[in-house]
Amino acid sequence: MQQKKQFWDTLAKHYPHFNTPSMSKDVQEILAWTKEQGIAYAPQSTLLDIGSGTGTFSIPLALLHVKVTAIDPSANMLAVLEEDARNEGVIERIKIHQSDWNTFDVLTPYDIVLASMTPAIHDTFTIDKMIDASSKQGVFVSWGSYRLNPFVDALLQAHRPNELFSQTGSIKAQDVMARLDAKNCSYVSKCFETQWSDTYTFEEAKEYAKEQLERRSIAPDFSIIETLLHQCSSSEQIEIHTKAEKVILVWKH
Ligand SMILES: C[S@@+](CC[C@H](N)C(=O)[O-])C[C@H]1O[C@@H](n2cnc3c(N)ncnc32)[C@H](O)[C@@H]1O
Helix, strand or coil: CHHHHHHHHHHCCCCCCCCCHHHHHHHHHHHHHHHHCCCCCCCCCEEEEECCCCCCCHHHHHHCCCEEEEEECCHHHHHHHHHHHHHHCCHHHEEEEECCHHHCCCCCCEEEEEEECCCCCCCHHHHHHHHHCEEEEEEEEEEEEEEECHHHHHHHHHHCCCCCCCCCCCCCHHHHHHHHHHCCCEEEEEEEEEEEEEEEEHHHHHHHHHHHHHCCCCCCCHHHHHHHHHHHCCCCEEEEEEEEEEEEEEEEC
16 A cells, blocks of 8 residues: 555646646546436535545536535645645635545545546455445546556566556446445446646656556566666657547446
8 A cells, every 4th residue: 555655646736737738638528427326416416535636626517616525545636636725715615635535434425426537446345336426416526447558568568578567557437337236226328538748857757657566566678767767868858648538437326
């Protein structure tokens, strides 16, 4: 857990804010489609944002006067959320908890539960806990069938040439659908494509590469990393591009 927390703390420096254009575009698309499916986001309704990160959903929802509870174990992610929420004047509408989803106490069910792109939802226990956190409605967002990041592909290939890696993460929307079926909850889903670029200095890109390897329990070889980075760019700035499919799932009890 400590290593994973450190991964997210490190990533927080580069993770998009609620108003980063590529992220905001995805969030607005997700909010618009889920609204069409009947998710209310009404003023004063309560919403739990599991693995809130920098507040990419919490802040836009607080701007709609939703009463948000944001939970995340990463202090650095939450520091960004708090600062941006203050700057937007919505800090009073967001309760922030530095907490792991496994151990977070849901005292009263929320009107809406939302979990987007978070490893917090990783097994039957955490999926069921998410579904049960609202007696009304839920939204789950995860990677879809592909995630293309040529730099990470090359990095994994160079370290473990004989292994096949999936870049879409372990929890699939199908796992959540299976639990919704088991609980007789009706749901709808939709896929869409997204893409973004992150710009790193050479040293930051080395750190990014190290974290990407360590989260897959691979020991980084810095000579391989440096060679790859030199191949990517001849300047001090390294641009890492990702294109992926995301899945949105909406359910009602
Ligand atoms: C990719 S970010 C997603 C942030 C935001 N939900 C979004 O869609 O932009 C994943 C977040 O999940 C958080 N996270 C990781 N493990 C978690 C856990 N066990 N419980 C709650 N949050 C967790 C990380 O700290 C990180 O902030």
